[in-house]
Amino acid sequence: MRRALRWLMAVCVVVATSTAVYAADLRPLVQALGSGGYSGTEKALVQLSEAGDPAAVPVIEALQAGDLYVRKADGTVVIARKAGDAFTLTDPLTRAALGDAPAAAVEKIRINNSLRRAISASLGALTLMSSDAGVRRSAADAVFKSRDASALETLTAAIAKEQDKGVRAAMEQARAAILLTGEAASKMTDAEIQAATDTLTARGDRDALVLLNMVAGSGASDTTKRSAAAAVSTLEQKLAFWAALQNLWYGLSLGSVLLLAAIGLAVTFGVMGVINMAHGEMVMIGAYTTFLVQEFFRAHAPGLFDLSILVALPAAFLVSGGVGIVIERSVIRWLYGRPLETLLATWGLSLALQQAVRSIFGPTNREVGAPSWMSGAFELGGLTITYGRLWIVIFAFAVFAALLVALKRTWFGLSIRAVTQNRPMANAMGIRTARVDALTFGLGSGIAGLAGVALSQIDNVSPNLGQGYILDSFMVVVFGGVGNLWGTLVGALTLGTMNKFLEPYAGAVLGKILVLIFIILFIQRRPRGLFALKGRAVEV
Amino acid sequence: MRTKHLTSSFGISALAGLAMGAMASFAMPAQAADDTIKVGILHSLSGTMAISETTLKDVMLMLIDDQNKKGGLLGKKLEPVVVDPASNWPLFAEKARELISKDKVSAVFGCWTSVSRKSVLPVFEELNNILFYPVQYEGEESSRNVFYTGAAPNQQAIPAVDYLMQKEKVQRWVLAGTDYVYPRTTNKILEAYLKSKGVKPEDIMINYTPFGHSDWQSIVADIKKFGSAGKKTAVVSTINGDANVPFYKELGNQGVKAQDIPVVAFSVGEEELAGIDTKPLLGHLAAWNYFQSVETPANAEFIKEWKAFTKNDKRVTNDPMEAHYIGFNMWVKAVEAAGTTDPDKVIDAMVGVAVPNLTGGYSAMLPNHHITKPVLIGEVQENGQFDVVSKTSGLVPGDEWSDYLPDSKDLIADWRKPMSCGNFNVKTGKCGGKGS
Numbered sequence: 001m002r003r004a005l006r007w008l009m010a011v012c013v014v015v016a017t018s019t020a021v022y023a024a025d026l027r028p029l030v031q032a033l034g035s036g037g038y039s040g041t042e043k044a045l046v047q048l049s050e051a052g053d054p055a056a057v058p059v060i061e062a063l064q065a066g067d068l069y070v071r072k073a074d075g076t077v078v079i080a081r082k083a084g085d086a087f088t089l090t091d092p093l094t095r096a097a098l099g100d101a102p103a104a105a106v107e108k109i110r111i112n113n114s115l116r117r118a119i120s121a122s123l124g125a126l127t128l129m130s131s132d133a134g135v136r137r138s139a140a141d142a143v144f145k146s147r148d149a150s151a152l153e154t155l156t157a158a159i160a161k162e163q164d165k166g167v168r169a170a171m172e173q174a175r176a177a178i179l180l181t182g183e184a185a186s187k188m189t190d191a192e193i194q195a196a197t198d199t200l201t202a203r204g205d206r207d208a209l210v211l212l213n214m215v216a217g218s219g220a221s222d223t224t225k226r227s228a229a230a231a232v233s234t235l236e237q238k239l240a241f242w243a244a245l246q247n248l249w250y251g252l253s254l255g256s257v258l259l260l261a262a263i264g265l266a267v268t269f270g271v272m273g274v275i276n277m278a279h280g281e282m283v284m285i286g287a288y289t290t291f292l293v294q295e296f297f298r299a300h301a302p303g304l305f306d307l308s309i310l311v312a313l314p315a316a317f318l319v320s321g322g323v324g325i326v327i328e329r330s331v332i333r334w335l336y337g338r339p340l341e342t343l344l345a346t347w348g349l350s351l352a353l354q355q356a357v358r359s360i361f362g363p364t365n366r367e368v369g370a371p372s373w374m375s376g377a378f379e380l381g382g383l384t385i386t387y388g389r390l391w392i393v394i395f396a397f398a399v400f401a402a403l404l405v406a407l408k409r410t411w412f413g414l415s416i417r418a419v420t421q422n423r424p425m426a427n428a429m430g431i432r433t434a435r436v437d438a439l440t441f442g443l444g445s446g447i448a449g450l451a452g453v454a455l456s457q458i459d460n461v462s463p464n465l466g467q468g469y470i471l472d473s474f475m476v477v478v479f480g481g482v483g484n485l486w487g488t489l490v491g492a493l494t495l496g497t498m499n500k501f502l503e504p505y506a507g508a509v510l511g512k513i514l515v516l517i518f519i520i521l522f523i524q525r526r527p528r529g530l531f532a533l534k535g536r537a538v539e540v
Numbered sequence: 541m542r543t544k545h546l547t548s549s550f551g552i553s554a555l556a557g558l559a560m561g562a563m564a565s566f567a568m569p570a571q572a573a574d575d576t577i578k579v580g581i582l583h584s585l586s587g588t589m590a591i592s593e594t595t596l597k598d599v600m601l602m603l604i605d606d607q608n609k610k611g612g613l614l615g616k617k618l619e620p621v622v623v624d625p626a627s628n629w630p631l632f633a634e635k636a637r638e639l640i641s642k643d644k645v646s647a648v649f650g651c652w653t654s655v656s657r658k659s660v661l662p663v664f665e666e667l668n669n670i671l672f673y674p675v676q677y678e679g680e681e682s683s684r685n686v687f688y689t690g691a692a693p694n695q696q697a698i699p700a701v702d703y704l705m706q707k708e709k710v711q712r713w714v715l716a717g718t719d720y721v722y723p724r725t726t727n728k729i730l731e732a733y734l735k736s737k738g739v740k741p742e743d744i745m746i747n748y749t750p751f752g753h754s755d756w757q758s759i760v761a762d763i764k765k766f767g768s769a770g771k772k773t774a775v776v777s778t779i780n781g782d783a784n785v786p787f788y789k790e791l792g793n794q795g796v797k798a799q800d801i802p803v804v805a806f807s808v809g810e811e812e813l814a815g816i817d818t819k820p821l822l823g824h825l826a827a828w829n830y831f832q833s834v835e836t837p838a839n840a841e842f843i844k845e846w847k848a849f850t851k852n853d854k855r856v857t858n859d860p861m862e863a864h865y866i867g868f869n870m871w872v873k874a875v876e877a878a879g880t881t882d883p884d885k886v887i888d889a890m891v892g893v894a895v896p897n898l899t900g901g902y903s904a905m906l907p908n909h910h911i912t913k914p915v916l917i918g919e920v921q922e923n924g925q926f927d928v929v930s931k932t933s934g935l936v937p938g939d940e941w942s943d944y945l946p947d948s949k950d951l952i953a954d955w956r957k958p959m960s961c962g963n964f965n966v967k968t969g970k971c972g973g974k975g976s
Contacts, residue, residue: 112919113798114708207768210768213768213769215770243765250758254757363591363594364591365814367814369817370817375793377794384795386794458754458789462782467588468782508749508759
């Protein structure tokens with residue numbers, strides 16, 4: 001009853017103040033944004049936000065977007081948008097057009113991190129009463145982050161009239177955050193404190209943990225601290241469980257990257273027995289093909305940029321595959337059955353290819369953009385899953401499945417297996433072995449090119465791209481068992497997961513060393529890897 | 541069996557021949573002529589470091605070209621001698637020897653990584669020549685034959701930490717670096733500095749990763765976890781080169797915003813950002829002594845000239861380029877003052893030389909062979925440039941021996957006569973100590 005009364009009073013106060021400031025003129029405050037450097041802008045912003053007038057929202061949004069400028073001639077604050085070489089000016093409050101101005105006549109109001117924080121806080125406080133539920137939701141989240149005590153009254157009023165359950169929950173969490181961390185905490189009853197900590201515990205994410213930790217370590221009353229500490233331990237247990245799952249996901253994701261990098265090698269090295277040190281460069285060529293395709297899209301069809309990756313896939317397969325076939329026909333076919341020479345020749349080739357790319361594209365990294373459907377992340381329970389990684393996992397498995405089908409279910413696959421198992425017999429049966437060799441090498445290289453498309457999303461597109469993956473690829477193929485695709489799959493996933501579980505405890509450097517030691521010991525026990533091929537094929 | 545060995549050794553030598561041929565073709569043949577002064581350029585044009593060092597070779601060619609247009613030096617033309625040490629540390633020493641003994645260069649501008657500098661150091665001391673080293677480094681060194689035009693830790697790392705402590709009120713620190721000498725030494729200095737400022741050991745997390753580390757998922761998750769202890773957290777990054785792009789991509793993907801956990805980097809400049817979509821990185825920081833976005837007439841002129849020289853409107857400028865600009869102009873001034881290119885005379889003439897830098901002031905060579913510089917903190921903008929949010933009011937003199945490490949705090953370097961010592965111990969009053 002007491003709480004309800006207090007809310008009612010708060011609502012009255014908010015209504016009263018908001019009508020009062022509505023009349024106030026925002027003009028001098030907006031004008032003040034343009035002077036006094038970062039601190040001057042921040043001071044004006046706080047005042048603008050405290051005025052509580054929603055009319056200020058577009059001005060603050062323009063400031064956030066970097067569209068707010070000062071006209072040098074008279075010091076007026078304007079919204080300026082680039083139109084060709086000049087800027088089109090509008091009045092920030094009335095939206096009236098103010099004509100054009102050359103770039104030299106206006107100066108941007110610059111913002112730094114502390115201003116960016118203040119902007120999200122004031123936007124949050126000002127848009128809590130918005131008619132759009134999505135806006136109210138992000139406003140509540142912004143207030144949760146800023147814990148701006150001046151937003152408390154508006155927040156309480158907003159909760160009272162909020163209909164949407166999800167938004168109300170977010171608002172109540174924001175309110176609990178303000179109450180627990182602000183000065184109000186000392187005046188609250190134990191039950192209220194408990195209710196607020198419960199609200200945060202129910203939120204159950206890392207942000208809530210930050211707040212509870214803050215409360216537990218602050219100068220709050222003993223009751224508050226005790227209740228926060230209890231909530232922290234509950235939350236930490238829950239988060240530890242999710243952290244283990246998250247690690248599993250990271251392992252799967254690293255494993256799928258390893259799988260992608262290694263699967264082409266599983267064909268050239270595993271099936272054909274060619275120690276191909278230039279495999280990494282096939283991956284690199286695939287990544288550069290992606291870059292070229294994207295450049296083409298940027299120049300000719302910027303609207304279709306999101307599709308560029310899909311076009312890059314076949315392009316990279318064909319380019320890398322083509323380079324692979326040329327290499328096989330020109331170098332490798334003379335060296336079959338001589339592993340040491342093959343190793344040296346392909347290593348030389350890898351250096352040559354790297355330097356060639358460096359000469360053509362320059363030594364610096366090239367920017368490969370992420371299409372919108374591969375950017376960002378989503379939450380699944382307590383897991384954060386980034387779209388880019390998710391697509392790479394899916395893609396790796398798709399490539400694996402496709403390769404498996406190609407090798408086991410097609411005539412081409414049949415001839416590959418026939419040639420690698422018994423070359424003279426295959427020849428006698430009328431299979432053109434030389435052609436099959438070239439195509440097989442091309443297939444392996446083409447798959448490396450596909451890996452390059454995926455890796456361009458997470459790694460540098462530089463001439464050195466391939467070097468980082470060649471060692472890991474060999475490790476996966478040898479560990480999984482040479483000549484066995486399933487071995488490559490299991491090997492990649494095992495090594496990926498192992499690496500990710502070791503990393504938090506041993507660190508990235510030691511983790512990698514431990515994995516290498518494990519493989520050395522494993523190979524001692526099982527020289528043929530996880531899934532050894534049996535039968536006569538092994539002896540060839 | 542024998543034939544197999546024969547063919548394999550043939551394969552090796554053929555390949556080695558190929559590789560050597562390829563390398564030799566990068567070295568420009570130097571003509572012996574008395575009317576030129578030769579300047580060595582020792583930057584990797586191939587291998588992993590080519591990404592950073594090629595630009596420095598280009599800027600040196602531009603500076604030399606410029607000086608020649610102004611009439612050369614001492615009435616002679618300057619002639620650049622470019623060699624390619626191919627990101628191979630022992631090869632740096634070999635190429636340095638070749639430059640000094642065979643090509644008879646008067647000074648060398650070069651090196652990027654500390655390990656390459658350590659590898660050429662004995663060569664320069666033995667053959668008594670001059671090296672200008674343009675990259676920010678970990679300090680703890682001062683040689684008579686080397687001029688350090690990049691930042692020492694007190695000209696980059698410590699001001700950056702101060703900025704975060706004062707302006708962003710950071711209380712918890714992640715020191716993340718690549719596992720080699722520069723990050724390890726810098727982090728040791730920073731750790732000692734933070735502890736001297738009252739930061740508790742449990743509020744410092746130190747993390748090292750291998751070169752070229754590309755899977756940052758769990759480390760970024762760790763940073764997020766470390767940052768959820770209820771205190772403002774920041775990351776101080778000494779992550780080097782190629783590993784930065786995937787690191788920043790992962791930060792963006794996992795939604796680590798600069799407003800919540802800012803990352804301040806010491807090895808990320810305009811060149812490194814050229815390979816990334818910088819929208820998610822808005823507001824992350826870098827500390828340097830120069831940014832391309834600095835608005836001074838000298839800088840505008842430099843950028844214009846650079847774009848014209850490279851015939852590429854998109855080329856960016858960065859801090860080590862400014863260091864070469866300063867170093868080269870200092871050398872020119874010292875040679876003019878000495879009236880000769882004889883290394884001993886030039887080395888003596890160098891101390892005290894002051895030339896304009898690109899940020900609107902003068903940089904002077906100190907007796908410890910380091911220079912005075914302003915320290916700038918910049919925030920990443922959407923266009924891949926930095927917006928300067930803080931600049932030291934005066935110039936900061938480079939301090940080679942850190943005051944925060946127990947075994948170097950009593951050391952100083954002064955190459956003026958009569959001291960002429962790179963590691964003078966002020967406690968014992970003797971020359972010699974760490975690094976001797």
